[in-house]
Amino acid sequence: MKRLFPILAILTTIFLAYALHLALGKDTPTDAQQGDVYRIIFYHVPSAWTAFLLFFINFIASIQCLASAKESTQRAAKWIVIAVGVIGVIVTYLPQVQQQLVLKGMRPSAIATTVLCIPAFYFLVGWLFPGDRVDVLALTTAEVGVVFCTIVLVTGPIWARPVWGIWWAPGDIRLTSTLVLWLIYVSYLILRKFSSSAQTQMLAAALAVFGALDVPLVYFSIWFYRTQHPQPVIGGGGSMDPRMLHVLLMSWLAFLCFAFLVCWSRFRLELLHREVEAAHAMESLGGATAKPSIPLRRAQ
Amino acid sequence: MNSLKFLYAAYVATWTIHVFYIGTLVRRFSRLRREMKELGKGK
Numbered sequence: 001m002k003r004l005f006p007i008l009a010i011l012t013t014i015f016l017a018y019a020l021h022l023a024l025g026k027d028t029p030t031d032a033q034q035g036d037v038y039r040i041i042f043y044h045v046p047s048a049w050t051a052f053l054l055f056f057i058n059f060i061a062s063i064q065c066l067a068s069a070k071e072s073t074q075r076a077a078k079w080i081v082i083a084v085g086v087i088g089v090i091v092t093y094l095p096q097v098q099q100q101l102v103l104k105g106m107r108p109s110a111i112a113t114t115v116l117c118i119p120a121f122y123f124l125v126g127w128l129f130p131g132d133r134v135d136v137l138a139l140t141t142a143e144v145g146v147v148f149c150t151i152v153l154v155t156g157p158i159w160a161r162p163v164w165g166i167w168w169a170p171g172d173i174r175l176t177s178t179l180v181l182w183l184i185y186v187s188y189l190i191l192r193k194f195s196s197s198a199q200t201q202m203l204a205a206a207l208a209v210f211g212a213l214d215v216p217l218v219y220f221s222i223w224f225y226r227t228q229h230p231q232p233v234i235g236g237g238g239s240m241d242p243r244m245l246h247v248l249l250m251s252w253l254a255f256l257c258f259a260f261l262v263c264w265s266r267f268r269l270e271l272l273h274r275e276v277e278a279a280h281a282m283e284s285l286g287g288a289t290a291k292p293s294i295p296l297r298r299a300q
Numbered sequence: 301m302n303s304l305k306f307l308y309a310a311y312v313a314t315w316t317i318h319v320f321y322i323g324t325l326v327r328r329f330s331r332l333r334r335e336m337k338e339l340g341k342g343k
C-alpha cells in the first residue's frame with residue numbers, strides 16, 4: 001500500500017495530462033456552432049458525473065450508517081435493498097414504462113442494470129467498509145463530491161457566458177437543482193465539522209439520504225423539462241461526434257482515477273484524525289495508551 | 301479568439317480548485333502527524 005499510492009499517483013498524473021492533451025488537441029474536432037469553447041465539456045461533464053458517483057457512494061454509506069443502529073434495522077435494510085433491485089427491474093420491463101424509456105432515448109436494459117447495481121453496491125460497501133469505516137467513507141465521498149460539484153458550478157457559468165450570453169439562468173431547473181445539491185452537501189460537511197453531539201453521525205446520514213434524492217432530479221431534469229441547459233448528448237436522444245465522445249470518456253476515466261486517489265488520501269486523513277482524537281481523549285483521562293475506535297494501519 | 305479565454309479560464313479554475321483542496325489535505329495531514337508525534341513524546 002505504501003508503494004502503491006505514489007505509483008498510482010504518477011500513473012494518474014500521466015493519464016490526466018494525456019486527457020488534457022486530447023481535450024485541447026487538434027485531433028478533437030471543433031464544434032461548428034460554439035467553436036473551441038465547447039471543450040469545457042471535457043472538464044465540466046466528467047466533474048459532474050464524478051460528483052454524482054461520489055454522492056451515490058455517500059448515499060449507500062449513509063444508509064449503511066442509519067441501518068447499523070440496530071440489528072433488526074440492518075436486517076430490514078438488507079431486504080428493502082434487495083426488494084428495490086427486484087421491483088426496479090420488474091418496473092423497467094413493464095410495457096408502458098419500456099415504451100416511455102425508449103421514447104426518451106433510454107435503453108431499458110441499461111436502466112435495469114443500473115437498478116441492480118444498487119443492492120450489489122450496498123452489499124459491497126458493507127463488506128469492504130465494516131463498522132465505523134462506512135461512516136468515514138460517507139464523509140470522504142461527500143467532501144470530495146463537493147469539490148467536484150464546485151467545479152461543475154464554476155465551469156458551467158464560464159461556459160454559459162460566451163454561449164448563452166449570461167453567466168447564470170435564474171429559474172433553470174438543472175442549474176438550480178445542482179446549486180441545491182451543492183448546498184445540501186455543504187450543510188452536511190458543516191454539520192460534520194461543527195457538531196460534536198453523539199447523534200451527529202446519524203443526523204448527517206439522514207441529511208445525506210435527502211441530498212442524494214436530489215441527484216436523480218439534477219440528472220433527469222434536462223430529460224423531462226425544457227431548460228436553458230442543453231439536452232443530453234449521450235443517451236437522451238442526442239448525438240456526439242465519436243471522436244469527441246472518446247475524449248469525453250477518457251477525461252472521465254482520468255477524473256475517476258484522480259477522485260479515487262483523493263478519496264483514498266482523505267480516508268486515511270480521517271482515520272488519522274480519529275486516532276489523534278482518541279489519543280487526546282485517553283490523555284485527558286490520564287490513560288497510558290490511546291486506542292483508536294477504528295482498527296488502523298498508520299498513515300504513511 | 302475571444303471565447304478561448306473562457307476555455308482556459310475554466311481549465312485553470314478546475315485545477316486551481318483541485319490544487320487548493322489537495323493543499324488543505326496536505327496541511328491537515330502534517331498537522332495531525334505533528335500532533336501524533338507530540339502525543340507520543342508526552343507518554
